[in-house]
Amino acid sequence: MTTQEAPPIPRPAPHKLRLKVPGNRNFSKPARYVMLAALVLFSGFPLYWMLNTALSQDSELYGQAQGWWPHWERLADFGDLIGSVPIFKWLTNSVVIAGGTTLLSLVFAVLAGYALSRFKFHGKGAAGFLLFATQMLPEALLVVPIYALFASLGLLNGMGGLILANVAFTMPVSVWIIKGAIDAIPYEIEEAAAVDGCPRVTILSLVLTPLILPSIAAAAVINFFDGWNEFLLAKTFIAERDLWPASVGLASFIGQYLTSLNSVMAAALLFTLPALIFFLLVQRRIVSGLTAGSVKG
Amino acid sequence: MSLRTSISPPSVAAPPIQDAPSRHHMWQRISPYIYIGPAVVYLIIFMIIPVVQGIQLSFTKTPLVRPDGGTGVGLDNYSRLLSSPQFYNSLGATILYTAATVIFAVAIGAGSALLLNQAFKGRTIVRAVITLPWAVPTVATALIFSWIFNRSDGVLNEVVGVLGVGQQGWLVEPKFGMAAVVLTSVWKVMPLVMLVVLASLQSIPSELYEATRMDGAGALETFKAVTWPHIAPTVRVVTLLMTIWSIRRFEIIYLLTGGGPVDTTNTLVVNVYRQAFSNQELGRAAAIGALGLVLSLLVTVVYFMMERRNAAKEA
Numbered sequence: 257m258t259t260q261e262a263p264p265i266p267r268p269a270p271h272k273l274r275l276k277v278p279g280n281r282n283f284s285k286p287a288r289y290v291m292l293a294a295l296v297l298f299s300g301f302p303l304y305w306m307l308n309t310a311l312s313q314d315s316e317l318y319g320q321a322q323g324w325w326p327h328w329e330r331l332a333d334f335g336d337l338i339g340s341v342p343i344f345k346w347l348t349n350s351v352v353i354a355g356g357t358t359l360l361s362l363v364f365a366v367l368a369g370y371a372l373s374r375f376k377f378h379g380k381g382a383a384g385f386l387l388f389a390t391q392m393l394p395e396a397l398l399v400v401p402i403y404a405l406f407a408s409l410g411l412l413n414g415m416g417g418l419i420l421a422n423v424a425f426t427m428p429v430s431v432w433i434i435k436g437a438i439d440a441i442p443y444e445i446e447e448a449a450a451v452d453g454c455p456r457v458t459i460l461s462l463v464l465t466p467l468i469l470p471s472i473a474a475a476a477v478i479n480f481f482d483g484w485n486e487f488l489l490a491k492t493f494i495a496e497r498d499l500w501p502a503s504v505g506l507a508s509f510i511g512q513y514l515t516s517l518n519s520v521m522a523a524a525l526l527f528t529l530p531a532l533i534f535f536l537l538v539q540r541r542i543v544s545g546l547t548a549g550s551v552k553g
Numbered sequence: 554m555s556l557r558t559s560i561s562p563p564s565v566a567a568p569p570i571q572d573a574p575s576r577h578h579m580w581q582r583i584s585p586y587i588y589i590g591p592a593v594v595y596l597i598i599f600m601i602i603p604v605v606q607g608i609q610l611s612f613t614k615t616p617l618v619r620p621d622g623g624t625g626v627g628l629d630n631y632s633r634l635l636s637s638p639q640f641y642n643s644l645g646a647t648i649l650y651t652a653a654t655v656i657f658a659v660a661i662g663a664g665s666a667l668l669l670n671q672a673f674k675g676r677t678i679v680r681a682v683i684t685l686p687w688a689v690p691t692v693a694t695a696l697i698f699s700w701i702f703n704r705s706d707g708v709l710n711e712v713v714g715v716l717g718v719g720q721q722g723w724l725v726e727p728k729f730g731m732a733a734v735v736l737t738s739v740w741k742v743m744p745l746v747m748l749v750v751l752a753s754l755q756s757i758p759s760e761l762y763e764a765t766r767m768d769g770a771g772a773l774e775t776f777k778a779v780t781w782p783h784i785a786p787t788v789r790v791v792t793l794l795m796t797i798w799s800i801r802r803f804e805i806i807y808l809l810t811g812g813g814p815v816d817t818t819n820t821l822v823v824n825v826y827r828q829a830f831s832n833q834e835l836g837r838a839a840a841i842g843a844l845g846l847v848l849s850l851l852v853t854v855v856y857f858m859m860e861r862r863n864a865a866k867e868a
Contacts, residue, residue, distance in 0.1 A: 288668060288671070288673075291664070291668055292668055292673075292679060295661075295665055295668070295679075295683055296679055296682050296683065298740065299682055299683045299684075299685065299686050299740065299743075299744070300682045300683075300685075302686070302694075302697045302698065302701060302740065303685060303686070303689070303697075305697060305700070305701060305708060306693070306696075306697045309700060322706065322708060322711070363591075364591050364592040364595060365592070367588040367589070367591055367592065368588060368589050368591070368592035368593075370588050371585045371586075371588035371589035372589065375584070375585035375588070375589075376585075377582075377585040377586065377589075380585075380589075383589050383592075383593050386593060386596055386597075386601075387592070387596070390596050390600045390601075392797060392849055392850070392853065393600060393604060393846070394800070394801035394803075394822055394842070394845060394846065394849065395801065395803065395822075396801060396803045396822035396823075396825050396826055396842065396845075397604075397607060397801075397822070397825060397839075397842035397843070397845060397846055398600065398603050398604065398607065399825075399826070399829075400607060400610065400825065400829045400835055400838050400839055400842065401602075401603035401604070401606040401607040401610060401839070402599065402603045403620065403829075404606065404610070404615075404620035404621060404835065405602070405603060405606065407620045407621070408620070408621050420599065421599065423595070423599075424595065424596060424599035424600050427592060427595065427596070428596070431592060456584060481688075481690075484690065485690040485691055485692070487691060487692055487804050487808075488803055488804065488826075492830065502692075503690060503691075503692040504692075506692050506693065506696060507692045507695065507696075507808055509696070510695060510696055510699050510808050510809075511699060517700060520696065521696070521697075521700070524692075524693045524696050524697070527690060527692075527693055528689055528690055528693045531688050531689065531690055532685060532688050532689070534688075535684075535685075535687070535688030536681065536684075536685075536688075
């Protein structure tokens with residue numbers, strides 16, 4: 257819980273403070289700018305190249321050198337560009353899968369986070385350990401037995417089964433985030449409601465939940481993008497092209513060049529942009545939530 | 554309905570708690586299980602049972618087409634694995650991939666954090682650019698890099714061509730495959746290290762820097778005396794996470810090289826997948842998976858032992 261609260265504190269005016277502190281300078285000025293430029297190039301170039309490829313002419317992709325600058329005029333026929341890839345169908349599937357994963361995962365997480373934060377009970381340590389240890393399990397190890405399990409239950413080749421499997425992987429982190437958030441709410445608020453005769457379910461849903469809404473939102477974003485990005489389970493469970501999420505659909509273009517690459521990259525851009533925007537909005541909480549979730553036992 | 558009635562009347566003078574103490578007591582005892590129960594049962598069904606089944610599966614010969622119709626073969630899968638060079642190659646690839654990815658990601662990530670902890674113009678934008686790759690979906694990452702690394706038309710060959718180097722098959726030549734996969738992985742995961750270390754750096758009280766400055770300490774001494782001791786625990790935790798995540802990373806490797814060229818990037822998780830869904834041998838796949846799990850657990854145990862030693866040293 258300390259990891260969760262720690263980062264936001266030193267926010268106010270770090271600039272002024274740091275300018276006055278020569279001891280905090282670990283690099284000389286020119287060296288620093290060279291390193292920063294290298295970093296920006298390393299991190300930024302591949303993204304720029306995705307944009308540049310999406311907005312390139314068909315003729316420049318193969319055989320001759322690809323131009324260094326995007327053809328912005330291609331934005332006008334972006335619709336045609338992505339027309340050769342059924343990306344909207346796949347994105348819709350991704351929304352359904354990610355949305356379902358998020359909803360189910362949050363219901364479990366709010367209930368379990370509440371129990372871990374507010375109750376003392378036998379087996380609490382064991383439950384915490386279960387929630388911690390399951391995060392360590394590699395997807396690729398579980399994919400085989402889950403595949404076997406789903407085959408016998410008839411859950412393969414459907415988005416419902418995929419959501420069920422996704423939740424198992426995303427829920428533990430959410431539980432820790434919600435638990436940390438409830439830990440930070442003073443108990444007196446619930447006590448007042450309890451004295452008024454409120455049942456616990458009511459306290460949780462009408463008193464606590466609104467108070468921890470920011471954390472729930474952060475957990476929701478993490479879940480949504482886990483579901484959005486998930487590839488391995490979807491690729492294994494869903495054979496039908498029309499049911500693929502965008503991750504599996506786009507991956508099917510890697511290494512094959514029947515579909516023009518600028519179309520594929522344009523579709524990939526549509527798949528990437530929502531993730532980037534949401535991430536920039538809630539970055540701070542995602543990072544503290546993730547580390548808090550994975551680090552505590 | 555019950556929600557509304559129970560919340561609205563402030564007229565309830567005596568709380569129901571006093572009415573039925575024994576019933577209330579019993580309710581108090583079971584209610585935590587009602588809240589924690591669903592999550593625990595869910596994880597048991599979708600995590601614990603599959604793990605147990607996976608381990609059971611590893612003692613059988615089970616074809617993919619009939620996942621529940623395996624025949625027991627005892628330790629056969631394990632003994633075959635432990636005597637096959639392909640398995641050791643896979644283990645070696647996992648260790649090499651993990652070590653390289655973790656070292657570069659932590660070094661570059663922590664270095665970037667130190668750079669970004671200083672004030673300069675455009676810091677917010679630089680930080681955003683360096684952070685973005687972490688949010689790029691893995692499949693999109695693989696798509697971008699497979700195009701950058703493309704042998705005949707990729708931009709990397711265009712760049713090295715200017716330097717007078719001929720076209721290289723970055724993803725198809727055994728000497729480059731691992732490097733290409735590590736580079737892509739570092740690009741993707743380094744921002745997380747940067748963000749976490751940066752958060753830790755920003756929580757160092759500035760008085761500590763003031764004090765060392767008064768003592769006349771240089772930059773390097775300050776780093777050793779103030780900065781490093783403060784961020785070291787964070788760096789250790791993030792290194793552990795990076796290690797565990799690297800051991801189990803699948804998508805980037807599978808999508809870029811599929812375990813090739815010539816099995817040079819055939820890490821354990823990629824190997825599991827290929828055994829299960831290409832060779833259709835679920836039993837052997839499960840055995841590789843189980844050994845991979847042992848590797849992850851070993852890393853975690855070693856980490857906690859090191860932490861304990863560190864704690865003992867400090868005490």
